[in-house]
Amino acid sequence: MPELPEVEVVRRGLAEHVAGRTVTGAEVFGARVTRRHLAGPQDLIDRLVGSGVASAARRGKYLWLVLDSPDGHPAALVIHLGMSGQLLVSDPGAPYEKHLHARLEFADGGRELRFVDQRTFGGLSWEEVDDEGIPDPVRHIARDPFDPRYDAEAVVAALRARRSAVKRALLDQTLVSGIGNIYADEALWRAGVHGERVAATLSRPTMRRILGHAHEVMAEALDQGGTSFDALYVNVNGASGYFDRSLSAYGQQGRPCPRCGTAIRRESFMNRSSHSCPRCQPKPAGTA
DNA sequence: CGTAGATCCTGTTAGC
DNA sequence: TGCTAACAGGATCTAC
Structure with missing residues (x-):
């Protein structure tokens, strides 16, 4: 079950494989995985396509990709793995997983990012971030023991x-x-x-x-x-x-x-x- | 506001 | 052997 250490391992994987790349395509399967994105899956896709991924961040069990949006407003793709969520860096064309909920393609045509979740307790949403870089739905989450400002x-x-x-x-x-x-x-x-x-x-x-x-x-x-x-x-x-x-x-x-x-x-x-x-x-x- | 309990989901396992 | 029930649990919601 993903708790802080597991989520941090995933964050490091995202920093290595996804940061610095630009999203050129996205696909979402079903509506449940984007239930926290109230404007719906198509709106999420529209916002992601064209965005650059600056970095990968985490607080507690929440994970997010920091986006350089085309309009210049700071934003993030917030990802929670829930109980069974996985992020996979896959070769394009690899067979779809049974519980594949979303995939992102990148401008370099390299490996894509997939969100797979058997129980779908996890999810994705596009969020604005505050001046400390914290996305909206993460603001109520306390700092974790690995945070430099943990008290x-x-x-x-x-x-x-x-x-x-x-x-x-x-x-x-x-x-x-x-x-x-x-x-x-x-x-x-x-x-x-x-x-x-x-x-x-x-x-x-x-x-x-x-x-x-x-x-x-x-x-x-x-x-x-x-x-x-x-x-x-x-x-x-x-x-x-x-x-x-x-x-x-x-x-x-x-x-x-x-x-x-x-x-x-x-x-x-x-x-x-x-x-x-x-x-x-x-x-x-x-x-x- | 603090607190406690229910709820979402599906694949696996335990037990009859 | 085949079925049903219990189980895994993060986060949110409701009720008080």
């Missing part, structure tokens, strides 16, 4: 202001971005904190430690090219990452905790699965 102490305070479970707070992209279910479970395991503890009841140092582990585990995953275990996530060349071999808690139910040997448990929380060590991460009192 760890401010995030600690924001999380500790919440009365909800600390895992829910970690997954709230308006407080800190980039963390999804996998890295939330891993960070909480490393910190030895159960995700159902109320955020506001955790000490400042504990919250600092959880966030530090989140940053650290995502950095390690990025080094290994991201996490993937069902081939849904791939980078722009179609290759998967290897970080799933390094997971300690997520998806490890029944396996021994790498720290104490107790079997990792799996629980349902927020309509998702949560994984933790019963010994290292005791549940707070009063939870079933």
